[in-house]
Amino acid sequence: MPQSHIMPGFRPALGFTLLYLTLIVLIPLSALLLKSLNLSLEQFWGILTNKRVIASFQVSFVAALIAAAVAAALGFVIAWTLVRYPFPGKKIFDALIDLPFALPTAVAGIVLATIYEPKGWVGKWVIEATGVQIAFKPLGIVFALIFIGLPFVVRTVEPVLQEFDLAMEEAAASLGASRWQAFVKVIFPNILPATITGFALAFARGVGEYGSVIFIAGNMPYISEVVPLLIITKLEQYDYAGATAIGLTMLVISFLLLLLINSLQWWVRRRSGQL
Amino acid sequence: MKLSYTVKSALIALGLLANATASADRTILNVSYDPTREFYQDFNKEFIKYWKEKTGEDVNVQQSHGGGGKQTRAVIDGLEADVVTLALSYDIDQIAEKANLLPKDWQKRLPDNSLPYTSTIVFLVRKGNPKGIKDWGDLTKEGLQVITPNPKTSGGARYNYLAAWAYGEKKFGSKDAAKDFVKKLFKNVPVLDSGARGSTTTFIQRGIGDVLITWENEGFLALKEFGASEYEIVVPPTSIKAETPVTVVDKVVKKNGTQDLAEAYLNYLYTSVGQKLVAKHFYRPSHPEYADAEDLKRFPKLELFTVNERFGSWAQVQKEHFDDGANFDQIYTP
Numbered sequence: 001m002p003q004s005h006i007m008p009g010f011r012p013a014l015g016f017t018l019l020y021l022t023l024i025v026l027i028p029l030s031a032l033l034l035k036s037l038n039l040s041l042e043q044f045w046g047i048l049t050n051k052r053v054i055a056s057f058q059v060s061f062v063a064a065l066i067a068a069a070v071a072a073a074l075g076f077v078i079a080w081t082l083v084r085y086p087f088p089g090k091k092i093f094d095a096l097i098d099l100p101f102a103l104p105t106a107v108a109g110i111v112l113a114t115i116y117e118p119k120g121w122v123g124k125w126v127i128e129a130t131g132v133q134i135a136f137k138p139l140g141i142v143f144a145l146i147f148i149g150l151p152f153v154v155r156t157v158e159p160v161l162q163e164f165d166l167a168m169e170e171a172a173a174s175l176g177a178s179r180w181q182a183f184v185k186v187i188f189p190n191i192l193p194a195t196i197t198g199f200a201l202a203f204a205r206g207v208g209e210y211g212s213v214i215f216i217a218g219n220m221p222y223i224s225e226v227v228p229l230l231i232i233t234k235l236e237q238y239d240y241a242g243a244t245a246i247g248l249t250m251l252v253i254s255f256l257l258l259l260l261i262n263s264l265q266w267w268v269r270r271r272s273g274q275l
Numbered sequence: 276m277k278l279s280y281t282v283k284s285a286l287i288a289l290g291l292l293a294n295a296t297a298s299a300d301r302t303i304l305n306v307s308y309d310p311t312r313e314f315y316q317d318f319n320k321e322f323i324k325y326w327k328e329k330t331g332e333d334v335n336v337q338q339s340h341g342g343g344g345k346q347t348r349a350v351i352d353g354l355e356a357d358v359v360t361l362a363l364s365y366d367i368d369q370i371a372e373k374a375n376l377l378p379k380d381w382q383k384r385l386p387d388n389s390l391p392y393t394s395t396i397v398f399l400v401r402k403g404n405p406k407g408i409k410d411w412g413d414l415t416k417e418g419l420q421v422i423t424p425n426p427k428t429s430g431g432a433r434y435n436y437l438a439a440w441a442y443g444e445k446k447f448g449s450k451d452a453a454k455d456f457v458k459k460l461f462k463n464v465p466v467l468d469s470g471a472r473g474s475t476t477t478f479i480q481r482g483i484g485d486v487l488i489t490w491e492n493e494g495f496l497a498l499k500e501f502g503a504s505e506y507e508i509v510v511p512p513t514s515i516k517a518e519t520p521v522t523v524v525d526k527v528v529k530k531n532g533t534q535d536l537a538e539a540y541l542n543y544l545y546t547s548v549g550q551k552l553v554a555k556h557f558y559r560p561s562h563p564e565y566a567d568a569e570d571l572k573r574f575p576k577l578e579l580f581t582v583n584e585r586f587g588s589w590a591q592v593q594k595e596h597f598d599d600g601a602n603f604d605q606i607y608t609p
Contacts, residue, residue, distance in 0.1 A: 052604065119482050136466050136483075219425065219467040221607040232469070236344035236428045237597070238351070238369055 029251070036244040047245045052221055053230060060227040061253070063138060064206030067145030072199040074146070075153025076191070082154070083161040097154050100147055105211030112144050113216040136218030141226065144212040149202025156198040160191055189272035193265050200261040207254055302335040303533050303540060306356035308343035308430060308519075309472045310493045314556035315360070321552065322543050326536070334536060342470035343430030350374070350524070357528050357537040360521040362430030364389075365589035367522055377525045384522065391544035392558035394517040395579055396431075396438045398509040399478065399487040399494045406485045410511050411442035414486065415459040422477055422484035424468045426596075426603055431471040431517075435488040436603065437592065438515035441585045445513075458606040479506070490517065492557035495573065516579040519558075 036044065047053060082094055100108060116123040116134040123134055134140050164187065172182040210228040217224040227250055234243035305315060319336040326334050339346065339354070343362035350356045351374040361367055364382055371379045382389045400408055406419055414421050424432040436457065443456030466483060468474040471493055478487035479501050486509075489497075494508045521541050528534040543549050547565035554566035563571055586592045596602045 050599065051608070114481070117481050117483065214469065218465065219469070220464075221467075221604075229469075233425070233427050235348060236342070237599075238348065238373060239599070242599070 032244050032248055032251070036241060036248045038241045039245055043241075044245050047242050048249055052225070053246060055222045056225045056227045056230045057250075057253075059138060059141065059223075059225060060207055060250075061257075063141040063226070064145055064203050064209075067142045067206050068149055068199050068203035070142070071146050071149035071153050071202045072195055075150050075198055075202075076157055076195055078150075079154045079157035079161055083158060097151050100151050105148065105209065106215070108147060109144060109212035109215035112147060112212065113140070116140060116143060116216065135216050136224070138217075138224050140216040140218065141213050141224060144216050145202075145206035145209060148209055148212055149206050152201035152205065153195065153198030156201065157191060157194045160194040164190060189268075192272065193269045196261060196265040196268060200258055200265070203261070204254060204258060207250070300332050300334060301531075301533055301536055302337060303357035303528075303531075303537050304337045304339060304355060305358050305360055305540070306339045306346050306350055306354060307360040308346055308362040309340055309470055310431075310490055310496065311360060311519075312338070312340045313496065314492075314552065314558065317556065318544070318549060318552050321548050322540055325543060325548070326539065336540065342428060344428055350376070355527050355531065356524050357531060357533050358521060358523050358541055360519070362517070362519055363433065363589060364518060364520045365593060366430065367520060368589065370524070376527065377522060381522045382520060385541060386545055387561040388518070389520040389522055390518050391521060391541075391549065391561055392553040393519060393561065394558055395491045395514045395577070396434050396488060396517060397491045397494050397514065398511065399489055399497060399506055400485065400509050402505050402507055404507060404509060408486050408509055411439055412446065414439070414463065414488075415456060416463075419463050419486070420465050420484040421460060421463040421486055421488065422466065422468075422474050423464055423488040424470055424474045428469040429471055429474075431490050431493070432474075433592075433597065434490075434515050434517045436596070437582065437586065438511075439488075440596070441515065441580060442511075442513065444585075454602060454606060457602075461606055491559075491574075495557035510575040510577050513578040513580065515585075516581045518581060 039047070078097070082090065082097075113135050114120050116126075118124065118127055118133055118135065120135065127133055132139070134143055168186055168190075169182055172186045173179075177185065208228060210226070210232070213226050214229055217226060217229075219225055219229060227246060231243045231246050231250075234240075234246065305319075307315060315336075315338050319338065322336065323334055326332060339349075339356070341349075343366055346359075347361060347366040347369055350359060350370050359367060359370065367377075367381060368379070371377050371381060385391075398408055398414075400406070406413075406416070408414065408419075413419075423435045426432040426436040439460055440453050440457050443453035444450060447453065447456060466477050468477055471490060474487060475489065475493060475497055478484050479497060487494075491508075498506055498508065521544065523534070523537045523541060525534075528537045544553070545562065550560040550562050550565035551567060551570075553560045554563070554570035557573070559574055560566045560571075582589060582592060586595075594601065
């Protein structure tokens, strides 16, 4: 009951929340839905089952999943290092993490492409050493999405690690747990939900990412064409309904995946006794 | 006081900015495609001067540039362009058809089919032409890397594609053979950019590819900007005539009260001043007699065909080649 709260202001706060969500989220999204209603079910299905569209969905979701997984692993290590160990220049490194948030994604894409292209100074070296080309291949998309997704993981894991009670660790040690056991059985389960949240955020961002990807992807149909690019392509052909059909489907799939990830997170938290 | 000095200078700067727009009585917006940026910068200055002398009115011309498709869509969606100067007549047809902003027979309203300038498609290669590229047929050589934007998003790329297709059809005698030829050519494309400028960047800045298929004016501009010591233009014996039309957007000028201004602006393109600038900026003037002989000398002679001559109309081209599931999609089917 609202009356039971100490702080007043439930009504204006709820009113604001609803107004905000309606104007910024619900109305634009329902406009998307309405626009795609111009299509018959058959046409809608025809657009979605187009081989090239399916291929681009695969590229987008697979690349975003891989990138989010890598970002989750790397981000965990980075957050761990930043929280646990003092080292010179730590503050600067800490600030650097946020750069992908601030940088226009197009700039990120151009810079990444320049470095990882076959003649770029990292790309050249990687090709010589392993024969693997990064830029203008699907791998390039993954690299761009890791870059974009990494801060989401670091910034969600970091505060949880910071607040993690060292006494729990000490208790584990005093009860005879090895360092590894303490990590696996005590620390990790507590950090996992935050890592999953970071993963979900990185994934959600990666699926819709356009600016940083188009410069490094190579944009070849069936190989490295992402869904947002296909939406733009449809728009450039004045196929508004087709573009919204793809956009809407993307929205639904992303929503379902996020729902899945959130229930996974809920399950993990319950299992580790945080709920 | 230091602060008030800063504030004062900021205010002065603001005032200057406001002044720059306020002193103009009327403003028109020219929505154009990517490579015309440099040309219209020069041309607008001349036009503003001419208009002031003729009528005493201070006017301002704003420019908007971007990929042709994107620009067209912006106009259809409500960007208030007084005039459009786009890469394909198909784009302006779409404005007429989808947004009903101008009559369908717009192309008959200005001289020379509303084409104050045209261009063509040429090849830009690395200095010395190490891969020996001379004609369209060379672009399908094995191991060669060709840079071109995506025809579905770039007007220039449509000319690239159509020029290659026309070559294939003439050389090998049938549409199927032409399709095979174009398919082989696009197999050699390692990166598909969404616009002409993007492809130029890929080729020059990134150093990717052996040959860039591009607008003639864009090729000349690249030589001017990045030095003729590193690149050279190869002109194929035959190529497509890139027809880049201009027109007034009727409903917008009526609403803005800029009809006379917009019409004068486009007509000025056909005058000796306009035509000289056109040639100076590497576009082929429709009235070469007005242009400087030196600028004209740069344009190589080659056999040019128009879209209408080889393909019928843009509507047909769109249906046969660029619609979803049409030829361009088919050549990419794995």
